[in-house]
Amino acid sequence: MGLPSVPKPRLTHWLLSTGEKVSAPIAAQLANGLFASLPIFIGGVINSVAVAAVAAGRMHTAPFIGWMVFEAVLGLVRIGVVQSSHSATPEKLERLRHLASALSVVWAASVGIGTLLCLTSGDWVLATIACLSTAAMVCGICLRNFGTPRLAAVMTFAALAPCAVGGLMTQEPSLRIISVQLPIFMTTIFSASFGLHRMLVSWMTTTAELNQSKALNETILQSSPDLTLILDKGYKVVFSNREPDDLYCETQLVGLDFLRILEEKDRPAAATALEQAQRGGPASFTISFTRPSGEKRWYDTIVSETSDSSGRLIVVARDISRQKHSEEHAIWMAHHDTLTGLPNRAVLQERLDAALVMAEGRESMRDPARNDAVPSHALLIVDVDNFKAINDTLGHDGGDVLLRALAARLCAAVGHGDLVARTGGDEFALIVAAGDAEALHRIAARIYEELREPILHGDRVMECGASIGASFIPQDGPGRSEVMKAADIALYAAKAAGRAQMKIFEPAMMDEVERHQAMITAARFALKRKTIVPHYQPKVCLGGEGRGDGRIVGFEALLRWRDRDGHVRGPDAIKAAFNDPILSVAISDYMLDMILDDIEGWVAGGVPFGHVAVNVTSGDFRPGGIVETVLDRLKARDLPASCLQIEVTEDVFLDKGVLDVERALKRLSHHGLRIALDDFGTGYASLSHLTQFPVDLLKIDRSFIGQIGAKGDAEAISSIVINLGHCLGLEVIAEGVETIAQQEHLIAMGCDTGQGYLYARAMPAAEVAAHVREHETARALLHLRQA
Template identity: 60%
Template sequence: MNRIEMPSQRSPIDRLTIWLLGSRLAVPDAIASQLMNGLFASIPIFLGGILNITLVAAVAAMRHPSAAFLGWLSLEILFGAIRLGVLVHGRRAIRSGRTPPRLLAALLSCAWAGSVGFGAFLCLTSSDWVLAAIACLSAAAMVCGICLRNFGTPRLAAIMVLLALLPCAAAGLMTTEPIMPIISLQLPVFFLTIFSASFSLHRMMVSRMTALNDLERSESLNRTILQASPDYTLILDAADMVVFYNQPMTVEADQHALIGRSWLSVLPEEDQTIGRQALEDAKAGRSANLATHHFDASGQKRWTDVIVKQISDGSGRLIVVARDITHQKKSEEQAIWMAQHDALTGLPNRAVLQDRLDAMLDGADHAMTGALLIIDVDNFKSINDMFGHDAGDALLCAFADHLRAAVGADDLVARTGGDEFALILATGSEAEVERTAERIFDRLREPFSHGGRLIDCGASIGASFIPRDGKLRSEIMKAADIALYAAKAGGRTQLRVFEAAMMVEVERHQAMIASARYALQHETVMPHYQPKMSLRTAQAAGFEALLRWRDRDGALQGPGLIMAAFDDPVLSAPLSERMLEKILDDVEHWVRADIPFGHVAINVTAGDFRRGGIVETIPGRLDARAIPPACIQIEVTETVFLSQSADDVKDALRRLSGHGIRIALDDFGTGYASLSHLNQFPVNLLKIDRSFVARIGSDPDAEAISATVINLGHCLGMEVVAEGVETAEQERHLVAMGCDTGQGFLYSRAMPMEEVAPFLTTSRASLPRTGTA
């Protein structure tokens, strides 16, 4: 802000300029600069003053050609020429953005005003009253011109008026004419009047310029806000016609395209009803809001959130502000899509499946309107473990493509989680369900290729019908799950349609899981030990640890009632861990008590060979308890050799064998292992399955198979153990065949740990025998 105060750091010339051309009013620097530049404005007044006073001086020199009047004329011509040159130079400087010579122009103006006063003094003292009258009139005109032209610099105007009129007042007192002193008395009043008018005019003009400056700044700010705003802004008149429109990032010509149009006509037809309601709400004084869309110049759909309000100026006009929410809308659509679809395969998810089922059940009558198929990828975990998760993901995507290709346009394909998918078929025909399943199986027969390797992929399918198999969504899904369980239990890679009888098997399975969970939680799982008797010495060669558990009534049960738990990934590992820990506790006790128990055989499954499973921990546990490795045997079935992780099984068995632990192949002859597996895996013992032993003496084929297994084992340097020996006759045949060891009820049932030591001390003669090797 410019004030009369002069900062001390400015030069004397600057301080003089600011004082001479400033005022007592506080004005913005921009306005102060405009006021000072008024010295170079008002050319007509400037030229009129120069020409007028020069003409008066010329008249005076003609009437009185004295040196004084000729000098005055010369002075006026010189000042006029110099001031005109300074004026032209200053205007050029202003146009080019430079500071004009303000102090020079001000000093020249003061000198010129002094010359006017000097000339008037000469005219009044010349006793030429005609010339004096002309001079007085010209001086008065000059004073008026000075006030009008220099209203922006009132101090300069006051000084110039004093320089022009004070000589007149002095001349009035010096003349002999009696009336002239009256002029001298009137001039101070004229001075005050002129000064008051000059300063009043200055205040008025400064106030106006300040208001205009504020208005321009406000308009500039509003224009900047509108241009920077991401919103569309419209003003509607009382007839809802667009009278103002601003669109961000749009040229002014395009903005005028909407002016004069009805706002409702701008909206899409489907939104005009809510747009009309928004106008009515706004005119009633309420704020109205709606979401609508339009298409931009490139044809892309743009969404906007619109607010309509009444302008509170009594004009009835409305302001419409619309913000582009296309990005937000797309984000919402993407979020909705992601909430309803699987990120990996792009298929609808369980939520969409459930909504479709609910909709079908709501409109269903007694007639079948659709079918639900639950599809599970067979052995997916093994594929993941063997080939990696990237292969598993690629397999799921390919599987999803196969399902899409196998169904119709009205059918739904969804991924419900993990390796499980679901189909909703718009058919109530069981034949059509079977045809769809067959198309899926046909596509899956072609191996899936990943990383240059072919991967076989199968699927099990369970189906239920809507609404035959349930009135609720949960019932339909449960029925399909039960059918899927039946398909898996029946050998996988097949379709099973839900039947009421399947519930029995599921309930039995769930009962097994519940019993196993109860046994683990209440720590009722324990090993019992069945002796393995040497058929040559009639002495106990060792024992096999068999799982026993107590139910809620405290009754001792075998593993058959919790068999499903061994295939459950959550329960199988804890069961194996609990058995191993208790077996090692018992073995450690017998070793320290020097009880000649021989060895304990421990049954392990394919799951126990998983990384982090119990098998890889056995050597470390034996070392920690100081148990000799010969005290432990590991029994595996042929299915372990055929598992997806056969290489890992082979490596684990070799580590166990290298540690001194013997390996037994259980149930030999009932699986699908080839004889080459006996060389590939470090097997020390063969166990003849009880199904063959039970038919010895009554079935020649069973006897031939048993004899062949015994001979094969001896040829390979392996010990042979016969399971399920229950009669003396079976024992005599086995002895005659050269079998090494027998195990079964003939010798003893499985016994708890406390009965092992008494059993070992019992006389062998008490056992039924019909012959020895």
Template identity: 45%
Template sequence: MTADTFTAILGERDDARSFHSILTCLNGLFYRSELRAPWRFSFLSEGGEALTGYDRESLDGSGWANLILPEHLPDVEAAVDQALEARTRFAITYPIRHRDGTLRWVAEQGHAVRDADDQPIFLEGIISDVTAAKQAEDLERTVSAQWRKMLDTIPQMAWSVSPDGREAFYNERWVDFTGRLADDESILRLDLLHPDDREDARDMWTRSLESGAPYQARYRLIHRSGEFRWVLSRALPERDETGAIRRWYGTCTDIHEQVLAVEEAASARDFASRLLVAAPDALLLLDGSGRVTFCNDVAEAALGVPGRRSPLGAHWSDLATYQVRRSAWRAAARALPAGEKIRFTVEHPAARYWDVIVTPVDTAPTLPRLLVTARDISDQKRAEQQARWSAGHDALTGLPNRALLQQRLDREVAGEAGDSFGRPFALLLLDVDDFKRTNDTLGHDAGDALLVTLAAHLRAITGPRDMVARLGGDEFAVILPDVTSEAELLEFAKQLAAAMRLPFLHDGTLLECRASIGAALFPDHGASKSELLKSADLALYAAKAMGGGTLRTFEPALRDAFHQRSVMLKTGKHAIDENLVVPFYQPKVDLQTGLFAGFEALLRWRDRAGRIRTPDTIAACFEDPVLAVELSERMIDQVMRDIGAWRARSIAFGHVALNASAAEFRHDDFAERLLGRLRHHGLQPGDMQVEVTESVFLGRGAEYVERALNALASGGISIALDDFGTGYASLSHLKRFPVDVIKIDRSFVKDLQRDENDGAIVDAVIGLGRSLRKQVVAEGIETRAQHDVLAALGCHIGQGYLYGRPMPAGEVPAAIGRQSEDWRSAA
């Protein structure tokens, strides 16, 4: 039932007319609907179509629920149901989808109308559009603390002023443009505006102040150069709770070039239309900077495609492909001052080729013009283009291949003339993270889809002057000729990361693309093509070593690190081959009894002089999938032999904790091999404990880690989570994996007494271990005071130099004996 229907039923009585007037004036729409979704209306006032875009019949037929966003519908239903049950009114704010696709926020208040038996029979209420209020609320919430800083980063001139003009803010772009400081009183007096524009701008500003309506004005603003430039100024008021305006926020956009282009285009079109419109060839009229001010119908049809903006105002060179853009620009730049015709061939993005002649038609300094005559020669070029494309592009992604990349690098390094040093540019090498696992688990079709998606992401965020190439496999390269600094590289990496965060569906599986990126800048990171490629490759290796999914820019230290890594790998291989790897054992002490509770086996190796060296001297070996496993094999064998020797002498060593690296879990039989060795040496599962860090959960083969840890736990070996609290998802790991021991990282213990935050973290971890019935070990204890605090907090085990430094296996029995005697003496 509509308001008109209601009037028809009541007739022309005053109450009917009053009811209709009230409904018409409502800020929103009044309704009566069924009790449950989809809430079809039995009565609907005026305003529905303005709010939703749908006419009354559509709203009556489909029901209000069809306009509510699906993710918000349960909340609306719950609010209505709760009000029905409690016999109260409901009030809820939620978004709806307008017919034009935009999002509208509405506030709905209503209640159930009940019959004589107090049973609800229908809903009655009012729905109001609160989009503007919602947007203002969101803006205030998100911008309140940082709006000034953020406004300084935007490319537009931004300003804010109180209604009385006493409190004003102008961002850095305003200061850069006008050359006036924000506290210059001439700004508020409109002295910076062109004299001919001040009165109109002041009148519009006064009307906005009085009415509170949004402010918009176009005027000429003084530039720091002394020139007046056209700007578009817009402002919106911010109101307080009473509706009073407490501040205005606005922007000024430099539209000088657009205004001049429009004026110039109108003049040029009138001039050119008389001379050029009937020509059979495509004709363009350019201004002195090479921008299009006129094009005839042939050119419009040749350059325009449905949905594309008009070529008017665009730079002529932008209408050509990258390969000939520079030639087009140079032709326009040469023709005017030289006063001669320039002829060349240009390729248009729509795969059309044109024989182009650039002719000066007006060399006046105030209004120079160039006439471009273009004749379609596409048929002559198409076959040649196809052959050239196939030879230089990747069949899967359509990207240029390695050969074209090498050619482009040669050109960029050599420069435009071919015999000079090129301009600075950036080279990026990308490698898809976990690509092999995608192929292995989902098939090569999924891997191909991943590569095609990454190619699309790269195309989307690069410009026409940039080059994206596929080098083979899961390797890509990007040349960015306009990127010359690390800051610009980081901005590109942010855009790529944002694009790759968008998942895509392949064969029913949701996939996500991540890539490691190595970047190098020419000529800073390499003055030749080979040096630049090597630098980018070293940066890519460093990015993958950081865990992937990130960008790393080359720095000289990477070359040194590469050399150091090579030395470490060679040294580690020698230590393995010559059987120089030995375990050292650091004691772990029961903080309540003071007795040794066990030991942690730490890797050491002997150099040629017989000196004991720490693992940091061969750290690169632990990242190598082959050497890391070989080092672990040596450690496991020797630790088990040492445990067997202690058992034979009845040494009460407790247990030995052994660190397991991510490389070991990449083999799916790690748990079975470890349990088999225990049995081979005649040892018990309780003799050994396996320590893992969170990095093993986050790398490749995480599914192997879960299976291996479950198998070890089933075999009786306890699992310790090392460096707890320094990773990304410790709590989820405690829930998912069979962890028996939590090890508090030494970084929290170091400043335990001086930093209350560290103390709170340690206390929380100990409490967490107590609640989850897990043993807690604190690492890095060096003072008695640290020991006392941890013992008082209820920590179970302590480890650190206070109790003893790592020692060879031969010293362990004596250390245990001395510690036992000291404890008995103290007792």
């Protein structure tokens, strides 16, 4: 069934609107008062129908009967409109508001006209009933419609204006006062309606704003990452913006004692903070919760009193777990090695200091009369043998795998409470409980037992060897530096003794280290002051018809240096410097320049020196070594390659860079430099090296030459070497020739060249020219006498 037609929306819109500025939701809520207060509404409908029925029954005239019928029909229509509003859509509800407002005005006018009929009927009882009924309905109009004051005013006017007219039309003069009172009454009603309306609008606006504020606050609280609780004076939770799972509780938070929610360790600090907040000052503390899975969460908590003078407390807890984990990780990183996960040098130093303090305390408590042993600790420095070779062959990934495996095996080899730390590179440090050498050897045995198991890297198998240096705490030093230095010195001794073993520090080791350092210092001093000079020892020809002809065929350059006192000393006094990769290359470079200067001078002076043999080591073959630059230096000085020979020892062929050595030697040989293999027979070179490398000369070591004539083995070995060299087309040189008898034996064996004190000691460059002249003069006189 369709709705009745609605009057002009403009008029009804004016009736439903208000002069107050309100939001659309509040305006709609005010207009919906048309469908509210059903008791008043139903009472008004029944009352108007009842009065009309009484009037029709007393008067029995058409106007009164028509009024009764009209009121009854109008009442039913209005009730139907109100009923339809309960389930109407927003669009339909808007139409119903306009219809209801128009019907309300019609109903008020009907009541007013009906009262007018009663006043003019001459029935004073009926007039009294009608007037009292109208007054009551006007009150209902005001009470029910003060949300729409304009509608209330129009309805009041429509109901009372006919009454005022009726008062003027009555024959009773006393009733005419109604015409005077009703305008005053309407004015009062109008004022009251608009006043009530303003109060209602203010209340509704304030309520809406409060609701919005409450909703906003709840949204902020619910979306805030912070946990917010409100506590009463007894510390019970009365509000929480989080579910119990966030705090790892099993029940609802509201109603619980806040302190009971916390872990035991956090309760004292929390109680102090709550008491401080109750005294008016904000307080803060940190709490943590642990899940059954072991996950831990931290909260930075602030507590303060609420501003409503209720004595309640507000607790705001911010989750700082990520920050805590970052801090813990940073602390862990500061004290641990990232590759192996072991403690680092900082932790080692702290533990060393603690062990020294503990040892000092035990020593002070020991009874000297009992002479009982004081338990002690030891420091072990473990260094991986040949770690660089592993990195070079398997790459850094392989090296990392080895270091991690070694770290795990060291941890497995030590006892509970012992420390294993990585101090850098391929070096580890252990602090173990050990009071004597026997205990240390047992620990070392466990370590080497762990290291026997091969380490797999992909399809490659790595062998892990290690050298260990040990020192006792505090026997080997009163402080951390001394204890660590003692262990380092012992490690140096272990490596010098052949690696893959443990050495325990002894005071004598310090002397060896000091001698080593003294050699290094002396070499650096000599290099800096340029007191390193080459001396030259001649090489004499032993071949020819019958006896050797004695010609000087060349010289070997030997290193000499002057110490601080000006004494000339040999290379043995600084031999440690030749194991230093940087210092040895610097010395070789300096020596080569001086040798080439001397050769350049001899060539310019016409001295028939033959050639100069220069000793090079494996370090000289590394990038930047003299072997790479010797050809360029000869070319820069316009010297022939034949004036220089290169002497290498057998260990050069065994170096890990043997391919580089082979390429370099072949390059030098291709450009005319002859290569001599020095100290042949004393090392581990195989015979295949004589064909693999471009060797032109063999030098028999002086240890064999010195035994010629005294030991048959020495003569046999020398003879074998000479024959081997000749079979391979090599020149053979005997060094260390000191007697005529040795020379005679060598000539008889067919040795090509001799070198030694029999001919001359090593001499400065300035004496070479004179020596060559004297030697040639003596040789010429000898030939004349023989002739």
